Amino acid sequence: MTIDDLRSGHEAGKERRRRAITKAARRLMQKTGRTGFSMRALAEEAGVSVATPYNLFGSKQAIMYAVLDADIEQYSGRLDQVDADELQIFFEAIKISTSRYATEPAFYKAVLFAVYSDGGKEYRAMFSGPRHAMWRRLVVAARDAGLLVKEVDPDAFALQLGRSFFASILEWVQDEQSIEELEAWAQYGFALLLAAMATPAAAPALRLKAIESQKQLGRLWRQRPKESGKPPIQNIQTVGSRGK
């Protein structure tokens, strides 16, 4: 049911078509970015009917996850080759991701936006699949190395780290933040969270890193192209009713 089907024609053909569609999806997203990626365009790019991706994946979001997973697969294991202590590795992980995003920003913005947006059921997979497992593994390693307190709950804490990183990525995807800003925000979030759960020996360095990240953010924020500061439609505020 699982292995035989991959060898037999039906399931093998399905798998082949699945891969062809994810490849076409990636190609199309690189070409057109977020706006040009529609199911009808994907069908044409992949040379299939519009119904086929639905048969094979079920929804547009599922295709996005497949594209993202296929991409992550290429880079999995890269963190194991990094030589850093059990806390520094968190920040190396950020660097690996962001440097990857920098190579093809349009593609990553498109796929990450799609994955986040619409908030379907698959959203949770961002924090429950191999991504969560990676953060969890790092947390356990840091705890066992005596850099995080023993009381840390690896699951809860890893989830918090993943969310923090994801929130930073979200800002980069939606706003026109630079990769440097994304990196600084992610480092700031990690430094804060880790500092809170760090052992007394490891905490001061992390607090220092948090404060450094703050300064870096202030620097980047100041040199930003000045926006007028007001949101587009701001008429409906009438706040300031504090004193009743």
Add this chain to the structure above:
Amino acid sequence: MTIDDLRSGHEAGKERRRRAITKAARRLMQKTGRTGFSMRALAEEAGVSVATPYNLFGSKQAIMYAVLDADIEQYSGRLDQVDADELQIFFEAIKISTSRYATEPAFYKAVLFAVYSDGGKEYRAMFSGPRHAMWRRLVVAARDAGLLVKEVDPDAFALQLGRSFFASILEWVQDEQSIEELEAWAQYGFALLLAAMATPAAAPALRLKAIESQKQLGRLWRQRPKESGKPPIQNIQTVGSRGK
């Protein structure tokens, strides 16, 4: 240009219609929830043409923000009446929000979902408008009270707090988490972040609170109807294409 127009007919009428539409929007969302709230349904509920909301607001998301802002206005200032120290007030703020969500979960899930998952330009307003100002004010107060270190950057740190809370809310909106879980997650995030920037005198209590929240989360996980103890770590298929 601003005050006279509110008295004169054109702008006053626009404002009146704007309020009527946000009221209708709120009514419709309470009635139908997220799924039934369409622009055509809103137009019918408000007794206007489908083009009118676009004239007055510009987009569906803008209407959502207007609804949310109108709701927040009702509750603004409630935090000032709370008697708590400058750190405890962060957690009281969580409680005020979550208890509000508990009264009308369908409505808040609908509006928060729409607001959070739009990916548009107005997304940033969540972290730059009065919401950000509130967190920032609390941060400054805690710093001036000697509970947070002087080096804390109120803007960066408040943004981090807002994002953390936002991430927790997002989970509640999308998943079928309980309000208790939302509250525990939000408290956990706040406790961690605040502990990282707390002065030596204030830090231990926050770390304790973080660990308590962890335990509470573990307890809530375990008693979930879904599966036993751990968060859902099931893979999304990716049918065995690992070994090439």
Add this chain to the structure above:
DNA sequence: CAAATATTTGCAACGCGTTATAAAGTGAAT
């Protein structure tokens, strides 16, 4: 009052994600 201007209305239209349907194509087993 009438004239000028601003706004809403009704409606058609676009592209979107998604689904249903019947017809055509495919691989495996007899």
Add this chain to the structure above:
DNA sequence: ATTCACTTTATAACGCGTTGCAAATATTTG
């Protein structure tokens, strides 16, 4: 080779957010 189960294809359709446009309506101005 023929049958059988399965899948893709083409196409139409639905409701969605959004826009454009001429006609109707409301408001300000003379």
